[in-house]
Amino acid sequence: xxxxxxxxxxxxxxxxxxxxxxxxxxxxxxxxxxxxxxxxxxxxxxxxxxxxxxxxxxxxxxxxxxxxxxxxxxxxxxxxxxxxxxxxxxxxxxxxxxxxxxxxxxxxxxxxxxxxxxxxxxxxxxxxxxxxxxxxxxxxxxxxxxxxxxxxxxxxxxxxxxxxxxxxxxxxxxxxxxxxxxxxxxxxxxxxxxxxxxxxxxxxxxxxxxxxxxxxxxxxxxxxxxxxxxxxxxxxxxxxxxxxxxxxxxxxxxxxxxxxxxxxxxxxxxxxxxxxxxxxxxxxxxxxxxxxxxxxxxxxxxxxxxxxxxxxxxxxxxxxxxxxxxxxxxxxxxxxxxxxxxxxxxxxxxxxxxxxxxxxxxxxxxxxxxxxxxxxxxxxxxxxxxxxxxxxxxxxxxxxxxxxxxxxxxxxxxxxxxxxxxxxxxxxxxxxxxxxxxxxxxxxxxxxxxxxxxxxxxxxxxxxxxxxxxxxxxxxxxxxxxxxxxxxxxxxxxxxxxxxxxxxxxxxxxxxxxxxxxxxxxxxxxxx
Ligand code: GDP
Numbered sequence: 001x002x003x004x005x006x007x008x009x010x011x012x013x014x015x016x017x018x019x020x021x022x023x024x025x026x027x028x029x030x031x032x033x034x035x036x037x038x039x040x041x042x043x044x045x046x047x048x049x050x051x052x053x054x055x056x057x058x059x060x061x062x063x064x065x066x067x068x069x070x071x072x073x074x075x076x077x078x079x080x081x082x083x084x085x086x087x088x089x090x091x092x093x094x095x096x097x098x099x100x101x102x103x104x105x106x107x108x109x110x111x112x113x114x115x116x117x118x119x120x121x122x123x124x125x126x127x128x129x130x131x132x133x134x135x136x137x138x139x140x141x142x143x144x145x146x147x148x149x150x151x152x153x154x155x156x157x158x159x160x161x162x163x164x165x166x167x168x169x170x171x172x173x174x175x176x177x178x179x180x181x182x183x184x185x186x187x188x189x190x191x192x193x194x195x196x197x198x199x200x201x202x203x204x205x206x207x208x209x210x211x212x213x214x215x216x217x218x219x220x221x222x223x224x225x226x227x228x229x230x231x232x233x234x235x236x237x238x239x240x241x242x243x244x245x246x247x248x249x250x251x252x253x254x255x256x257x258x259x260x261x262x263x264x265x266x267x268x269x270x271x272x273x274x275x276x277x278x279x280x281x282x283x284x285x286x287x288x289x290x291x292x293x294x295x296x297x298x299x300x301x302x303x304x305x306x307x308x309x310x311x312x313x314x315x316x317x318x319x320x321x322x323x324x325x326x327x328x329x330x331x332x333x334x335x336x337x338x339x340x341x342x343x344x345x346x347x348x349x350x351x352x353x354x355x356x357x358x359x360x361x362x363x364x365x366x367x368x369x370x371x372x373x374x375x376x377x378x379x380x381x382x383x384x385x386x387x388x389x390x391x392x393x394x395x396x397x398x399x400x401x402x403x404x405x406x407x408x409x410x411x412x413x414x415x416x417x418x419x420x421x422x423x424x425x426x427x428x429x430x431x432x433x434x435x436x437x438x439x440x441x442x443x444x445x446x447x448x449x450x451x452x453x454x455x456x457x458x459x460x461x462x463x464x465x466x467x468x469x470x471x472x473x474x475x476x477x478x479x480x481x482x483x484x485x486x487x488x489x490x491x492x493x494x495x496x497x498x499x500x501x502x503x504x505x506x507x508x509x510x511x512x513x514x515x516x517x518x519x520x521x522x523x524x525x526x527x528x
Pocket of ligand 1: 022
């Protein structure tokens with residue numbers, strides 16, 4: 001196959017949702033369609049079980065799953081689909097944000113009864129800011145839930161989206177009869193038989209046809225006609241350009257558990273979802289069909305076996321082809337590396353691959369060369385942007401609890417930070433180390449992994465920080481900046497890249513500082 005055809009047939013996306021909306025179930029059904037798995041239950045949920053905060057076996061279990069489900073690839077009707085797994089737990093939100101830098105589109109799963117939930121809001125906002133094309137799947141139609149129009153309203157308002165339904169439910173819950181597929185103009189009747197792989201659809205291109213009354217009953221048919229008329233009048237028509245630009249979001253209804261409405265979603269997805277997109281770097285925009293390879297690291301996973309310290313770095317191929325045993329430039333380190341056993345991922349296995357195309361994810365064994373955000377090229381000096389650090393929410397001093405193991409502790413902390421588990425800051429005043437995390441859970445993960453993988457012990461001490469902000473000064477020689485550094489010395493630190501960071505202990509003190517030093521900018525992410 002031609003290089004450009006390989007690009008055109010790829011769809012790399014992520015499924016985002018609030019925990020429990022049905023992400024795992026939907027993933028599984030999609031894989032069933034692709035023939036990538038053959039039974040339900042093959043995809044493990046990457047959820048942290050409730051109350052598992054201090055259950056370390058649970059953390060290990062979760063890590064195991066997150067390796068296994070990092071990327072799930074399958075073929076469907078001639079397209080190669082790569083699903084990138086995104087943790088739903090809020091303590092791991094930053095992992096999800098980073099994974100979103102490697103997707104070309106997303107599917108948002110919403111529970112029909114719960115509507116728009118907190119995590120959905122946060123994740124959709126990130127996608128909206130980056131203009132990532134989104135398709136919404138409203139799940140659990142076999143249960144009583146919100147009225148379809150009410151829910152569409154809620155999605156528009158809370159998620160700030162412009163929706164256009166491409167399917168519409170006929171009843172719901174106990175009374176759920178099926179869906180009308182606006183996209184394909186056919187009716188799919190709900191039988192509630194989850195074993196049925198593909199439901200039989202009945203073509204109804206003319207809604208006034210009496211056949212519709214026969215199928216679902218006169219009352220439901222009239223109701224549906226009215227609702228579809230309303231849909232037609234209220235919502236904008238589907239428009240592929242608007243969808244691809246992130247300005248219009250198609251909506252599907254269904255029940256993942258019953259494998260209902262999923263085929264409709266997948267067929268539409270394959271038809272409209274973007275092929276691998278161009279990506280901005282610090283020097284230029286790189287197109288997927290360029291000959292030379294380039295890609296970036298969006299995830300790093302440590303080996304589960306503490307005896308083997310190697311890690312797996314996940315690279316998204318942006319342009320050209322990634323080939324086994326070929327030399328590539330690690331731009332940050334300025335050195336050439338080649339890889340003898342790059343991995344590709346499939347639903348139930350990973351395999352060594354000789355060649356990967358734009359949109360694909362390659363897993364590279366790494367002994368400590370990679371950090372999240374690193375770029376690989378065939379020699380060109382460029383760095384992909386868009387894998388920023390966000391301000392952590394929790395901050396603690398980290399202390400060495402075993403002076404004989406200082407080296408191990410330093411190495412462990414260093415590697416865990418490269419993996420993106422948390423962020424390390426060094427205070428300017430006294431060189432004390434501070435760890436910042438998105439969720440409280442990470443402190444336990446770090447402590448546990450330091451002990452089990454590096455043989456080091458640490459303790460924590462609370463530190464009152466509201467937000468870490470990255471400092472940008474117009475003129476570092478100015479009197480204003482000098483005064484800022486002197487007055488705020490106690491609150492200044494450096495992140496791992498050496499960038500200056502200001503720790504604000506409250507929202508109020510941040511505002512005061514901003515007012516007092518107008519020429520200094522305080523950023524909430526490390527990339528500006
Ligand atoms: P995740 O946390 O988003 O990955 O959600 P899961 O896929 O694990 O689903 C959470 C729960 O909802 C599980 O008990 C599923 O069996 C259930 N579920 C998923 N889809 C449906 C559906 O269409 N109908 C019903 N009734 N339950 C569903």
